[in-house]
Amino acid sequence: MSTNKPLIGAAIIGQSGGPSAVINASAYGVIKTALESDCITKVYGAHHGIMGVLNDRLMIMDEEDPAELELLLHTPSSALGSCRYKIADPETDDTDFKRILEIFRKYNVRYFFYNGGNDSMDTCNKISRYMKQVGYECRVFGVPKTIDNDLFGTDHCPGFASAAKYIATSIMEVSRDSKVYDKGMVTIVECMGRHAGWLTAAAALCKQTGDGPDLIYLPEVDFTMEQFLSDVERVYKERGNCLVAVSEGVHYADGSFVSEAKTSGTDGFGHAQLGGLAVRLAEAVKKDLGVKVRGIELSLLQRCAAHCASATDIQESFNSGKVAVESAIAGESGKMVGFVCDRDNGYTCHYQLFDLEKVANFEKKVPPEWITPDGCNVTDDFIRYCAPLICGETALRYENGLPRFAKLKQVFAE
């Protein structure tokens, strides 16, 4: 539903879910565009996502130094604070939504931008639905972010490319390090990705340089320990070394995670907290082959490595925030900004709106045709898809040899 009637009021931007190296670039796209817009009267940052709305903790972005805000382009993690709060269905329990409406009314909020992944798009969609239902005029927009790259519709997700660039770069470096001795080694690098293997697949990018991993295991393929050990043995015997990239979410045919016994808790959405897989697999290899092993978990490092961010990703992330505000002002609502890309004559990226209803809670996986038939690598089609996304290096500013990240004043409303 598009209308040209200008809607005057305040805007809230919130960030949710796991942070990324460029989620603040998206937020900056929203904040800058909103601050410069005539019909947006005030720009609030919700402290810790939707929790900040529920708790009436709103930071006034108009109070921040513009130069400091610009540093958000190169500042990792969620500068406004994040949360992992699972909101109810408004039809089942509207307590939270009544409170959100109360806050929206209090600050005359007419624009709501939510910057996050699958669960955040779900939250965003529910708020959009509720506001429509109660007849409160408010333009609600999803600004995508997920290093997992698993959002429906869009060609790829802001945040993915920077994590991919970090993973490929680190694997190139680890590859050189792990092959340096006269005696070989099996090195296992664990990447994030519960259900989708995009990040782990990105390790294959350095295949082009000759420093790539020998084997890649994604959650899209059922894992068997026997096949894994046999793959590693084959490569090690052939090349004297073996470098493996494995997704934290690899699982057996019955769906149980290979790292399962190490699971010590769940997050707010009932997801198991994974980790420790690399060490576990390294130990299995050591026991089976008796060779030197090393397990490396990229852990949080891969999702916050702003110093290794992709310039393409930064630009696209900023633009997705900008397009969200422009589209909202133009009358759109209940949408998420996504990318439509062309790789045939160079790389081009266009912005398109996707229905939140369709995006929410759908997980896009690595397509089977991009996984090699033996299940332990990805095809050149994946490389062609991913390679343009990591191009360009960050213009991160350094002071005394260390990154200069944004420091917000955090002036709260009231």
Added chain:
Amino acid sequence: MSTNKPLIGAAIIGQSGGPSAVINASAYGVIKTALESDCITKVYGAHHGIMGVLNDRLMIMDEEDPAELELLLHTPSSALGSCRYKIADPETDDTDFKRILEIFRKYNVRYFFYNGGNDSMDTCNKISRYMKQVGYECRVFGVPKTIDNDLFGTDHCPGFASAAKYIATSIMEVSRDSKVYDKGMVTIVECMGRHAGWLTAAAALCKQTGDGPDLIYLPEVDFTMEQFLSDVERVYKERGNCLVAVSEGVHYADGSFVSEAKTSGTDGFGHAQLGGLAVRLAEAVKKDLGVKVRGIELSLLQRCAAHCASATDIQESFNSGKVAVESAIAGESGKMVGFVCDRDNGYTCHYQLFDLEKVANFEKKVPPEWITPDGCNVTDDFIRYCAPLICGETALRYENGLPRFAKLKQVFAE
């Protein structure tokens, strides 16, 4: 003993021990200077350090493309291959030394440069002693490298600063990531360093930016689990979050490593292979405080992160190789190139020769006066010492979004 008589013959450069982000910058300093020198007739790279000499596996550096060699400035790990071979005392068992002499004679080697840490300086010193003893004229030089920063005499060691810069940068990023949620977390980052805590102390560099760790544990201070848990609890209660940097080598008062039960083997020098400490400590905190925890091991990433190298380190590493060759040509031998630095009026670094005899097998630790009395942090004096070393960013070349590392042809002699 210095003489001005020009010594004509070939040179061998070898690399040994754990690699670093800039060990190749040192090797390039040796190779470039040797290739340009009139009295050095040929430059060989020993494949896998002293093993390459023993096995007669010498790469002819004269055959390499100069542009490719220059990329060594920004290429991590040991491009010539490394080893962890512990050579005997020539007085006890001279088998290896006879073989080395045989190879030196075969190729008329009159210059030998060994690029590595403590153990490599020991090897270098033994070769120097043996050659003198049998009257074979050969100038033997140590070119220092160790991220551990524990070599005697020199102000600091090539490789340390780049690892320090990577650690401080990563801790800044992880700090932002780990403090993003509305619920707090205890994050434990494990850095390398068996007996010396220099690398872990480097985490304190980001104290200046406000993103530093709350607690720092070095092997220079006896560890007690009770004190550690009490420190973490205090910080967590005070700040709602806690970020800890801990050295892999922290140990109890009886000398046993805290990570000991995880020890699964020893390297060629009888050193225990450490690791898994971060996860172990995180679990102890979780059990004690019942809070969310995350253990992150920087593992190999910290020693091979060429993409995050310090420009100061790259330059000094190159110069140490260059000075080694120039000093050898000038008649010096049995020495290691070290740094003498002044931090009073800006930062200046001068090159000085240290007797290998004194350097070999001595480990320099973080001085007690640079550790805070409570044993869980470092002082500003440490920051003043370390800060200038990480200044400047690498000029690493990128191709298609990924580092362009050197690819050597590896043309072997004979």
